[in-house]
Amino acid sequence: MSDIQLETLISDLAFILILGAVVTVLFKWLKQPVVLGYIVAGFLASPHFEYLPSVTTESNIEFWAQLGIVVLLFSLGLEFSFKKLLNTGGSAVVTALIIVIGMMAAGFGIGHVLNFSNMNSLFLGGMLSMSSTTIIIKAFTDLNLRQKKFASLVFAVLIVEDLFAVLMMVILSSIAVNNSVEGGEMLFSVSKLVFFLVIWFLVGVYLLPTLLNAIRRYLNNETLLVVSLGLCFGMAVFSVYCGFSLALGAFVMGSIIAGISYAERIEQVITPVKDLFGAVFFISVGMMVDLHVIEEYISPILILSCVVIVGMIVFGTFGMLITGQPLRIAMESGFSLTQIGEFAFIIASLGMSLGVLNPIIYPIVVAVSVITTFTTPYFIRMADPAYNFVEKHLPRKLHFLINRYTTNATSECETRVLWKTVLKRYLWRILLYSSVIIAIILITLRYLLPWLETIIPSWSRLIADVVALSCMSHFLLALAMPASRKTERERLIAANARFDVPLIVMSLFRMLLSLGFIIYTLSAIHSMRVGWIVGFLIFMLMLIALSGRLRKHMRRIESTFFNNLNERELRRSGRNNNLVSDMHLAYIEVGYGCPFVGDRLIDSNLRQRYGVNVASIQRGSSFIAVPNGTMRIFPGDILGIIGTDEQIQALLPIIEQGNETGGENENRADDIKLTNILLSETSPLIGKTSATSQIRDKYKALLVAIQHSDGTYDHPTGNNLFNPGDILWLVGDPKQLESLK
Incomplete structure (x- = not known):
């Protein structure tokens, strides 16, 4: 048999x-x-x-398809990266959230209009809320738009949508199992997912790079393929053990690996496996297509296709506008998201496996995906004509309000940027360290304490106390320590004395949270009285006696963690894309047919001829930040170019001449960043010009633009005089720019 x-x-x-x-x-x-x-x-x-x-x-194809989903989500995770998520900023998160909520509401409403049940309408909304990463990347590549500013913003939205899709699968599974929407149950499922994501992320980032670096001499392509697939399936099985799906575990492992230096090699060796099983999965999707069903339900198919196209344009454009993007960029982004793809099929497969999705919906969604995939390139091309039409007929007052909102949203003062940095670090520390502490408490109460009670009942509680508090001590102290640096606190208070109050409140909250963890642990092992009395004494002793040594140890742990996290930096994606006005940063690989090969930067006249600035050069493993005019251009160099969409698009085919890969390599450097500096009356630059200040030579920084107090911008010509209240937009090493601030 x-x-x-x-x-x-x-x-x-x-x-x-x-x-x-x-x-x-x-x-x-x-x-x-x-x-x-x-x-x-x-x-x-x-x-x-x-x-x-x-x-x-x-059933044979179903087996291969399920395997395909695991490998496909692992490969999607490799393109995701928690590092990318941290770098997308609030713009992508807000836009993706608006799209997902808006499209889920639209899908749920249309589902009721089409006489679907609440459960089917909910799953339908989830399917319609996810754009296709694969189709968009293919369309951008075919249309030569990957260097456009809006393309980078769309990629950031897709990254966040991937995370929302995984979260949605967990929520929909919980709703389907309970056959109802229970707020408490849903909150527990989401909290459980966030907790496990953080723990897996911390353990993976801390251990995986160290492990792979230890055995790197043995990692040829064959071994790396075996190791990566072993990690993929191992995490998938562990995810099921924790109460989640195989697909979630595969996605998480891929996203963890995406942040390490082996990610590119793993992507290369895993690509044939992904292509094979991904093909089987999509073929299994096609097997659900029934022409008789499509003919019978042609009206719902056309209605849902229109809902996807119109909804994505409206919600995508609105989300970008809300986050401060110009109207052109917002409309280009919205018109690019007009399709559904792989996650729609995965959510549909989830509903079918749980037995809650009407089988008729599957071929309908497949038909909608086919239609919207075909129309995607046409709608991307329609973005500019649509913008020209809207701009021409938009009321002048509304156009003025949009432009003013965009300027205010993208022009942040130095103090606000610093405050956002401190607040982000504060929240991430609370989330990361609290998750580790909660994990230690759970392991102690569920496994360690019962095991000790069976071996040494009389000493079990004391030993559990010592082990738990010893393991927690480093993280408790790190949680209680200030999340902001001393210089940052001084600058915030100097800028505005009111910042002293929230900083004090933040410090008190962290200390109370650390104390609360100690009290809860001791109360769970002993009693509430013991927890409060002994916990308070232990916390004070930790702060007094162990703070110095533990701080040094925690700094070493944090240093290792962030070194692993930053092993593989964002490349050629224009991560600091929201620069001045329409300018952004793009990374372009120099082809062998480039006319500037062998020339010095000063002789190439890139600024004079094309209006762009060269912010960096990546040459092999060497990275040159803000190169001087004597640097020469060689084939294979990756130039960090700052300019407008039109300038970069005009320069792109010239620099990439003879490069068959079309500049697909990405820049590995994250040593330079864009920042803005508000000039005070005591600034050493006051009274100097952009030529006499020698910003490039003294501070290794590139002056991109000068923003005046009235909101206007000037591009540096060498004769611009610096005045108090001017905001300088600079690209350079943040550490060296600190001296300018």
Whole structure:
């Protein structure tokens, strides 16, 4: 019997792969997305198409498809990276949140109009709220738009949407199992997910780079493939053990690996496996397509397609405007998100596996995905004409309000930027250290204490106290320590005395939270009285006796953690994209046919001829921040270019001439950042010009623009006189720019 099952398993796989190969070659020839080819191949292999043989056992394909979901989410995680999430900022989070909430509400409402149940309408809203990362990247590449400013913002939104999709899968699973929307149960599920994500993230970032670096001499491609897939499936199984899905564990492991230096090699070796099982998954999606169902439900399909297109444009544009992006950038972003893709299929598969999704919805959503995928390139091209039409007919007052809001939202004073940095570090420390402490408490109460009671009942509680508090002590003290540096606190208080109050409140809250963890642990092991009395004494002793030594130890732990976290930096994505006005930072690889190869920067006249600035040069493993004019340009160099969309798009084909990869390499450096400095009356730059101040030579910084007190901008010409109240926009090493501040 097992031989027969194995034979049918292999024969079904062979049939769908051969059919998939033929159809996808045809779609490549027609210059259409390969994903659509897989869906068509799945339809041709299904029992719904009677002119070709169909698979013998659909459960065989279901097995391969589930395996494909795990590998596909692992590969999506490799492109995700918690580091990217931290760098996207509030703009991408707010925009993605508006899109997801808006599209879920629209999908839920349309579901009721189409007479679907509450559960089916909820799942439908989830399917319609996720744009396709694969389709958008393909469209941007084909249209040569990846260097546009809005493209980087769209990628950031897609990163956050991926995380929301994983969160949504957990919430929808909880709702489906309980067959109702219970606020307490949902809050518990979300809290549980956040807790495990933080713990997995901390352990993974701290241990994985160290482990892989220790065995790096043995990591050829074969071994790396085995190790990465072992980590993928291992985390998937552990995720199920913790009460989550296989897909979630695979995604988390991919996102952890995405932050380490081996990520590119793992992406390369995993790509064939991802392509194979991803193809099987999309083919299995196509097998759900039934032309009779599509013909019967053509009206809902067209209605949902219109809802996706219009909803994504409206909510995407509105989200970008809310976060301070100009109207053109906002509309270009909204018009790029007009499709649904892989996560819609994954959510649909989840609903089918839980038995709560009407089987009719699956082929309807597949049909909507096919339609919106075909229309995506056309809507991306329509963004500029639509913007020109809106700008022409937009009331003057409304246009003025949008421009003023955009200027105010993107022009932050130095004090506000510093305050946001301190607050972000404060919140992340609370989240990370609290999660570790809670994990130690749970392990102590659930596993350690019961085990000790069976071995040495009389000493079990005391030993549990000592072990738990010893493990927690480092993190308790780190939680109680100030999240801001002394110089930052002094600058905030000097800028505005009112900042002293929130800083004191933040310090008190951290100390009370640390004390609360100690009291809870002792109360759970002994009694409430013991917890309060002994806990307070222990906390005071820790602060007095152990603070110096523990602080040094925690600094070493934090240093190791952040070194691992920053192993692989963002590259060629223009992470500091929200620069002055329409300018942004892009990374372009120099091709062998570039006319500037061998020239010095000063001889290339890039600023005079194209209006751009060269902020950095990445050459192999060497990174040159703010290069001087004598630096020469060589093939393979990655230039950090600052300019407008039009300037960069005009320069891109010239620099990348002869580069077949089209500049797909990304910059690994994160040593330079954009910052703005408000000039006071005592600034050493007052009275000097942009030429006589020697900012490039003295501070290794590039002056990008000068913002005056009336909100206008000047590009540096060498004759600009610095006055009090001017805001200088500079690119350089933040450590060296501290002396300017």
